[in-house]
Amino acid sequence: MFAASKIQDAFRYMQKGQHIGRIGLCLKSTVMENGSNEVTTVQQDFEPALRPRQLVFGENASYLLVGGLGGLGRAIALWMAEHNAKDLVFLSRSAGTDPQHESFVKELRSMGCRAQLVKGDVSRLEDVQAAFMSAAYPVKGVFQMTMVLRDQNFQKMTFEEWCQATSPKIQGTWNLHNASIAAGHELDFFVCFSSLSGIIGQPGQANYASANTFLDSMVQYRKSLGQPASVVDIGAVEEIGYVSHNPGLMNKMRSMGFKGVTEQELLDAMTVAVTSPDQSKYSSEIAASAASARCKDTASSFVLGLGSSIPLSDPSNRAVWRKDRRMGVYHNFGTSASGAEGRASGNEVVKAFVAATMSDTSLLKEAASANFLAVEIGKKLFDLLLKPHEELNTTLPLVDLGLDSLVAIELRAWWKQMFKFNISVLEMLGMGSLEALGQHAAEGLLRLATEES
Ligand SMILES: NC(=O)c1ccc[n+]([C@@H]2O[C@H](COP(=O)([O-])OP(=O)(O)OC[C@H]3O[C@@H](n4cnc5c(N)ncnc54)[C@H](OP(=O)(O)O)[C@@H]3O)[C@@H](O)[C@H]2O)c1
Known part of the structure; x- marks a missing residue:
């Protein structure tokens, strides 16, 4: 039984094909186990202080x-x-x-x-x-x-x-x-x-x-x-x-x-x-x-909505408010590299990179950019496979890393969202390695930027 907020984990568990019987999603805070009357509490997502405030607008207003x-x-x-x-x-x-x-x-x-x-x-x-x-x-x-x-x-x-x-x-x-x-x-x-x-x-x-x-x-x-x-x-x-x-x-x-x-x-x-x-x-x-x-x-x-995915100390950070004294406190915030927060900030890193390349296309011709994209695509792949980023090796064959057609469908949706152009599942599987995928992403972005200009 999975809490509704963990629906992605439920699908991934099913995807492994190792379970017997059904997999359930629970929309309430309690679930019945094995048909018995026993009730177990599913862990709540929110700390009490972070729970959304109740909001009811007036009926006669x-x-x-x-x-x-x-x-x-x-x-x-x-x-x-x-x-x-x-x-x-x-x-x-x-x-x-x-x-x-x-x-x-x-x-x-x-x-x-x-x-x-x-x-x-x-x-x-x-x-x-x-x-x-x-x-x-x-x-x-x-x-x-x-x-x-x-x-x-x-x-x-x-x-x-x-x-x-x-x-x-x-x-x-x-x-x-x-x-x-x-x-x-x-x-x-x-x-x-x-x-x-x-x-x-x-x-x-x-x-x-x-x-x-x-x-x-x-x-x-x-x-x-x-x-x-x-x-x-x-x-x-x-x-x-x-x-x-x-x-x-x-x-x-x-x-x-x-x-x-x-x-x-x-x-x-x-x-x-x-x-x-x-x-x-x-x-x-x-x-x-x-x-x-x-x-x-x-x-x-x-x-x-004020925040930066790239550390403020990084010279490539172009946030206009980076040196603004009023924003001094932001320099004390670290970026989390793990969990959902890490994944969200990973997306922001890719989006910021893509935005920067649209105004400076020369970046896309550098080998470092293709490498960067290969690593980010790899991180996303490992997130989908629930594998730790530390095991990432961009030179290994994609099949050895765990990319199959089901995962490729999910990776393709993320790709479209990040890079604003399509890649088919077959194309993705046929690329061979993350390095080749990174190169493909860089070339596609360059094509897009040239078309836009
Ligand atoms: N979208 C964002 O990302 C964003 C970011 C920061 C702040 N905001 C703020 O969020 C608010 C809504 O943004 P939005 O994206 O929804 O903008 P929007 O789609 O352009 O809507 C703005 C609305 O203001 C109305 N309006 C303009 N002048 C008016 C006037 N003199 N009298 C009455 N209505 C008037 C327009 O309707 P008519 O043309 O029919 O009058 C329009 O429906 C704005 O205050 C904006 O400053 C938005």
């Missing part, structure tokens, strides 16, 4: 999602409906004009959640007031998720480009703040989606970065008034949202030391932001220490 029909907003809305939200109001300039909006409303309805689309601009107070007024119940929470990008070299940036990027976040947030207070809504939360761009900067994004630092300050201001507020400075989200639809941008951000944020990590962060115990209280001690240390009130204001 409405929630306002500004920019909620965008990529991240839709994921937040579904997550809210899964957690009992019954009435959501969406405010955006194109609300209701796209056929996809209609099907999204239906999807929410099928989950027992009413959705209202209000077409309007958050930087116009009357549109914000209209959104508040269209709520079926008292509004209990606000998500400010608007974004307009007008990237431009600062010296060439027009005033219009500046305003287009900043007004939804600056004027828009003032409007949300003023309108909610004027209408007397007693909010449980007021969550702003900010960006790492405001913390570490991004070339060409002075306008967007400023808009986001405004959000960080606005949250402190609201808390000083005793109003609930929290802000998350988000990095590059991988699976959903604007960045995920722009692979070039994602690669650029990775090469600059952004760590991809998964949808689940984003939702976990939102749980913390929404349930932050001091949503409505502003501790003057925290404020004072945050101001003096030029850092943030961690309970309601935090960053998500």
Whole structure:
């Protein structure tokens, strides 16, 4: 019997073909052994302190999602409906004009959640007031998720480009703040989606970065008034949202030391932001220490997605924040080489390498790159086979290392994810050694980079 979270181990155990009878997956925390009434406890995955906080949105409450029909907003809305939200109001300039909006409303309805689309601009107070007024119940929470990008070299940036990027976040947030207070809504939360761009900067994004630092300050201001507020400075989200639809941008951000944020990590962060115990209280001690240390009130204001797979001491690390004094603490974090964390960081190492080669293709012509790729492919193969990395030898025949067609199917999926081009199972099995696979990956990446340029 395997715990549901260990489903991969269950399949690998089955793959060995050594078992007799059935293999079971247990979705609860207890399993019955051998049909008896004995109950054994399966080890829990989470330490108590790390267990996700319980989140239940109010039944007789409405929630306002500004920019909620965008990529991240839709994921937040579904997550809210899964957690009992019954009435959501969406405010955006194109609300209701796209056929996809209609099907999204239906999807929410099928989950027992009413959705209202209000077409309007958050930087116009009357549109914000209209959104508040269209709520079926008292509004209990606000998500400010608007974004307009007008990237431009600062010296060439027009005033219009500046305003287009900043007004939804600056004027828009003032409007949300003023309108909610004027209408007397007693909010449980007021969550702003900010960006790492405001913390570490991004070339060409002075306008967007400023808009986001405004959000960080606005949250402190609201808390000083005793109003609930929290802000998350988000990095590059991988699976959903604007960045995920722009692979070039994602690669650029990775090469600059952004760590991809998964949808689940984003939702976990939102749980913390929404349930932050001091949503409505502003501790003057925290404020004072945050101001003096030029850092943030961690309970309601935090960053998500800042990390580097390559050690910060490594000269090849191109993270722009590497020498930033505020990030000094990151230099004390080691990277784990074992277990799931090690595997995750292995993927990040490969992704960072691929991103770096897309901007500097000369790397791919070096023999060291093919060797590096051979080792990383080998590590993945050994992870799939549950073998220790220490036994890796890139010159041995692939069959001797344990590569068969079943494992090749899994390795191929990982290959596609990492290198963005396909390899067939037959091709993989026919390569002979990891060295040859590493060389094949380097050549494929070079071809891709040349095509893109
Ligand atoms: N995706 C990421 O990786 C990432 C990373 C860091 C931070 N963030 C933050 O996360 C939030 C959501 O990002 P996303 O990827 O979901 O972006 P998105 O898909 O572009 O969605 C942004 C939404 O904002 C709406 N909007 C823009 N201006 C508006 C205005 N004046 N009034 C009302 N609505 C307006 C847009 O709808 P209309 O055009 O119809 O108005 C759009 O639906 C943003 O605040 C962004 O800064 C995202």
